[in-house]
Each structure stands twice: as structure tokens, then as C-alpha cells.
Amino acid sequence: MIHRRHALGLLAAASLMPSHALAKVSEQRSELRIDLMRRFFELGTTGTFVAYKVDDYLFISSDKVRATQAQLPASTFKIPNSIIALETGVVKDPDKDVFKWDGVKRAIEPWNQDHTLRSAIAASAVPVYQEIARRIGPERMQKYVDLFEYGNRDIGGGIDQFWLTGNLRIDPMQQIEFVDKLRRGVLPVSKRSQELTRDILPVTKVGNAIIRAKTGLLGAEQGKPSLGWLVGWAEAGSQQTVFAMNMDCKEPAHIAARMNVVQQCLGDIVAI
Structure with a gap:
């Protein structure tokens, strides 16, 4: 090694x-x-x-x-976020579990609709992955970021922001x-x-x-x-x-x- x-x-x-x-x-x-x-x-x-x-x-x-x-990893963090969602059961099926659009109109049109995990990663839908992170929660998120030895492992700055504007670095x-x-x-x-x-x-x-x-x-x-x-x-x-x-x-x-x-x-x- x-x-x-x-x-x-x-x-x-x-x-x-x-x-x-x-x-x-x-x-x-x-x-x-x-x-x-x-x-x-x-x-x-x-x-x-x-x-x-x-x-x-x-x-x-x-x-x-x-x-x-x-x-900051930005949306490349959707890779570990997806793994953690599946591992914790936040998402059980990437093609059947649906995240409903919150109705907020955003500049990126593909985000303004319902998504599965598969369609969300294809559209790089930040709001969906922010909701996923909130459902995972800080304790479980930290556990898996540590297990993955992902970057500096620092999820400070908000559970739905740490990979976008927070403390995580890789x-x-x-x-x-x-x-x-x-x-x-x-x-x-x-x-x-x-x-x-x-x-x-x-x-x-x-x-x-x-x-x-x-x-x-x-x-x-x-x-x-x-x-x-x-x-x-x-x-x-x-x-x-x-x-x-x-x-x-x-x-x-x-x-x-x-x-x-x-x-x-x-x-x-x-x-x-």
C-alpha cells in the first residue's frame, strides 16, 4: 500500500x-x-x-x-451522497423512490420536476441531493464521510451546504x-x-x-x-x-x- x-x-x-x-x-x-x-x-x-x-x-x-x-467538491459529492443514501435506506430503489419537486422555480429547468435518484444525478439536481443530505442527517453523514476517508472529512457549514459552500475539501x-x-x-x-x-x-x-x-x-x-x-x-x-x-x-x-x-x-x- x-x-x-x-x-x-x-x-x-x-x-x-x-x-x-x-x-x-x-x-x-x-x-x-x-x-x-x-x-x-x-x-x-x-x-x-x-x-x-x-x-x-x-x-x-x-x-x-x-x-x-x-x-470544495461541489456536485462530485453526489457520488458519495448517493452511496450513503442507498446504504442508510434514505433511498431504497434509485428508480422508484420519488423526490417531489418543492414547487420553487429555479433557473436550471431540469430541476423543476419530480426526480428519482437516477434522474437527479443525471440532472445534477442540487435541491434533491440537499433533501437527501437532510434526511441522512449530520451524524450518519459524518460516519460515512469518515469511513470513506473522503477529503478532509469536514462536514461543517450546514448539512445541505457543506459540499457547496461549507468546509469540505478534496x-x-x-x-x-x-x-x-x-x-x-x-x-x-x-x-x-x-x-x-x-x-x-x-x-x-x-x-x-x-x-x-x-x-x-x-x-x-x-x-x-x-x-x-x-x-x-x-x-x-x-x-x-x-x-x-x-x-x-x-x-x-x-x-x-x-x-x-x-x-x-x-x-x-x-x-x-
Whole structure:
């Protein structure tokens, strides 16, 4: 097992290896690919891309600094929130349990309707997941965030706000570690909760690859860019690559470009 403290030391030497129970230390390799930064520069912005090529035991990063900078997870927290909802019974069936629209008209039209867990994660419906978090409650939420070793584990700032404007922080390396445990089904919860969460994750098909991933977007403060996330994994035949990307979204086009940037970066390191 490679420990995170060891990983940060390797980063100082231009390497990337997060804490991962995936292979023996002697089998792990890392690679710094600053050429990947051009994908952000071409858009007129900055960001970071981190990936783990499962079959090759290879970690790849576009940089040494931003890859370890912790940020609010925004809607990427819908992944653990879904697992916890299923594990606690707040949601018993992701296709049948319905969350009724509260009647408040919001700017994002797909939020203004009833949702199941599957449709809510597809629409990234924040109000639904806020209600889910309230039903889970602070005690159970803290328990599972601790069990998942998710980011800094701090759910301060409100049970329905801590991943949006509160105290929770996670960096791309930690995102990869968490998502890969879900991919492998080794989180400390039932197999069923993990299988159902993997099944409801939004899917994008590109070439011979299937990408299962969740976006996240922090609202822009006046005069400041927002932060856009995309985390998940790509399956191309038997080859799987786990990734985490975040970038400064300085204009609406950047928000829409998140998946394209990830596809480009994946194409630079694997055949998709």
C-alpha cells in the first residue's frame, strides 16, 4: 500500500502516487505530463488533470501543484451522497423512490420536476441531493464521510451546504482514490449500494470507450471564475483509467468544455 505522506514526498520529486491499495510499492509508477496542460491553455484557462492507468499501475499528472490542492467538491459529492443514501435506506430503489419537486422555480429547468435518484444525478439536481443530505442527517453523514476517508472529512457549514459552500475539501488525488474504490467495489459499505451507484452514474460514449463520470461546478463569485470538476473512470475494452480534472471556468464555454478536455487528456494517454 502506498501512503499519502509518501505520495506527497514523491510529488516533490516530480512524481504522482496517491494513497492506494492497488499494487505493491515496487509495482507503482508515476509520470509527470506537463504537455497535458496545453488542453487548458488552448481554452484560455488553467486546470489540472490526474489519471491512474489501472492495468499499467501508472499515475499520470499534468502538474505537481494543483494536483494536490484541495477544493470544495461541489456536485462530485453526489457520488458519495448517493452511496450513503442507498446504504442508510434514505433511498431504497434509485428508480422508484420519488423526490417531489418543492414547487420553487429555479433557473436550471431540469430541476423543476419530480426526480428519482437516477434522474437527479443525471440532472445534477442540487435541491434533491440537499433533501437527501437532510434526511441522512449530520451524524450518519459524518460516519460515512469518515469511513470513506473522503477529503478532509469536514462536514461543517450546514448539512445541505457543506459540499457547496461549507468546509469540505478534496484534491484530485483524493478524488481518484475514492472513485477507484467505488469502481472496484471495496468501499466499507454493501456491494449493492456500490453497484447501484456505479449503475446510475452518467455515461458518455466516445470511440471505443465508455466514460462514467460526475461533474461539479462551484458558483462564480462576482469577478472571479468558477471551478469545474469532472471525476470518474474510462473503460476501453479491458483497459480502465480513473481520472480527476478541475479547471477554472472563466466563461460559459469552459463549463461546457469539461468533458471535451477530459476526452482530449485521456486520448493523450490511452487509446479511446
